[in-house]
Amino acid sequence: MMANSLPNIDDKTLLSLRNQYPGAFGATSKQLIRTLVVVSLVAYTVASLWYFEVWRLASASDRAWRLISAMFNWQDMANWQYAQIYSGIAQTLAMAFLGTILATIAALFIGFLAARNTMPISPIRHLVRRMLDVLRGVDQLVWGLVFVRAVGLGPLAGVLAIFVSDTGTLSKLYSEAIENIDRKQVEGIRATGAGPIKTVRYGYLPQVMPVFISQSLYFFESSTRSATILGLVGAGGVGMIIIERFRANLFDQVTFVVLNVLVCIFVIDWLSKKIREKFIGETRH
């Protein structure tokens, strides 16, 4: 039996099949476009890497090896300033916590100002939204840098940076939650003769509160992550400890601090997931 080889198909049959189903043999236009996209992406990547001087990777190997070996060769561990390291981590957590709480409070008000159904005056709504866009458009680290210049080195600048950028994002998410509520419940409250404030309290808040809480918890999580690097520009927290150690070439301590931070973030992720599951009854954000 010749199971592994094709039966012979003579040229005439092949030709007639080719004529009958031209698309099945030559490359289709879809395939051509796909190939073109892949080729241009590869060409771009090669060209850009050339522009970025990729060959420096080869000459850097010596330095890189020294760095890596220094990072994983922990020496003199008894004299590391653990108190300073852990207070830095605590400071990062505190910054993230305060920043998120302040942002939540601010977003509670701004969210209603930016939602279509609670702010009928469109110029005000648009102004608020554009301002939120600016707050979000500028990266948190940039805000950190700006606030460090304004109020000096330290955690205050960090809290403000987290506050400002989280306010931008949380307000937008809150306003979306407000816009997505069930209109019928609000009408029910309004029909009882409640004023605007009472309508918000009894018609809107019960619907949006679970969403708000879960969003804020989620942002506490992500703020701890971003707060660790705010210190790189001097805005307090464990990032300052990392960059100090790095500048002083104490790479082993850098590794130690980063590992600690990773464990911390992992624990917070896990805790916040548990809290959200327990109190809000959602399984996945």
Added chain:
Amino acid sequence: MLKIEHLTKSFATRNAVSDISLSIPQGQMVGIIGRSGAGKSTLLRMLNRLADPTSGSIYFENRDIAKLSGKALYEWRASCAMVFQQFNLVGRLDVLTNVLTGRLYHHGIMSSMLQMFSASERAFAIKALDRLGMAHTALQQADTLSGGQMQRVAIARALVQQPKILLADEPIASLDPLNAKIVMDALRTINREDGITVLANLHTLDTARTYCDRIIGLQDGVLVFDGPPEKLTLEMAREIYGAEAEEAFSEGMTSTALAGVPAKERLTERDLQRHSDMSMS
């Protein structure tokens, strides 16, 4: 000749297939019947080695299939095609490429990753599609087809594998009566014309009686019937199907029986002998 000896598959608490021995001559069309969970699927999947047997052996051309691994295993799967209840086509690829995947075993890593199939392979695939009346859909995306069309594409894929055995796991269970008939007719045609052994799990008794040379009945993983359809008495069938008997019999009335079944043309042992002689030469 496919020889199964003491084949057993056990899961944590029970045996899905226990101690089955069979021998199936080349070119036979075999229907495996039994209620859901009787071990029909597990048996077929072990033959293709999609499932590993717990013990026992499967002999084909003097090789123990149950012990194959690596390249030899892929080669076995390529020569022992499988058709599934849910067709298992790649929905987002076109029909032609789906059929061409039947040739994957014969390709190296480069050509298969880049979807490079030769012109003669394409021609072969189109001919296979044409045999099942599906050539006009060759460039369509597979998930735009109806269930019956997908199953025919799946059979075309099996054909380009040039298999010696074709396993069909409930090939018509998801199809309407008309498509079920088309698919079963196609399977029998392949069996008769190409001399490919066909083993099909069939839920409905009537289909098995109509199309198969031999019926194998499984009950809780144990072989309880093996013989030509006319030997299968009504009591025996009721025994095999148990509580599902009514369903299996009545479905039979409405499925392949609907369009009027052509006269049976069952092969005799001598025909089978001739077939295997032909394929040997």
Added chain:
Amino acid sequence: MASLTVDSSLAADDPVQLFEQRRRELARSKRAMNLLFLALFAAAVVASVYVSRFYPERLASGLPRIFEYFGTIMPNLELDKLFLPRGDNGKAVPGSIAYWYSDFWTYLRLIAETVAMALTATILGAVAAFLLCFPASRNLAPNSVVYHLSRRFMEICRGVPEILYALIFVFAIGIGPLAGVIAIAIHSAGALGKLFSEVNENASMRPVEGIRGVGGNWFEEMRYGVVPQVLPNFASYTLLRFEINVRSSSIVGFVGAGGIGQELNRVISLYSDDRVVAVLLMIVVLVTLIDVFSERLRLAFIGKENFR
């Protein structure tokens, strides 16, 4: 005491009394929980205020300085000189846009470099994620050793912020955009790899089984069984990552890893205050443009999917 017992005996047949009693019991049990929660929350706030030295007097002295600073970084534009061109000696007139944006072409080159960094890093990251995501999917991994190895590797990649990687690579290979590209690519590989493997885990296994049934090896199962199903989702996630990476590549410059961030860091720390807003404005415009563009493209992808 005596009156209380009388009350409760009365309550047995008065529905309002009965309800009130039930309510009180419920409120009591809930109150304990709420109080505990509130106390914990208050303690956390107090501790945070103490640890981050976020005292009212510091805030009070800091706030005016913030507004003061935002005053100083505003450009000094004068309406009558706004559109004055550069003079004959090539110098721009103070108060004109040309003066404010006298380094416009430098900024533009850096903005282009930032986008290029993000694009290259996204491509490299997506390719790495593509290679990693199949062994890192529970349903596709050839064995558990490979599965856990690739999972852990991706976790390390995405666990460390890109700017930390940038810091390390700037040290290892020197100042310049290459360090930023590699840093962002590593982080993207981890983040995208996780998303990709989630997509894989939701893919139908039937085509995979079909390919296995015809004798395909693991690579062929992935190539024909999985990739056609998941590719549109991969593309959409990659575009989303590109948006994020544009933001990242505009800040890795703070540690010397190239892009517009390097210039921003320079103008902020060199007290060339009106330039800060000039650069920030360009970054905001860039990020907004990229977002809009990428959203369109993603909609086109998903729209096409729905159309089919």
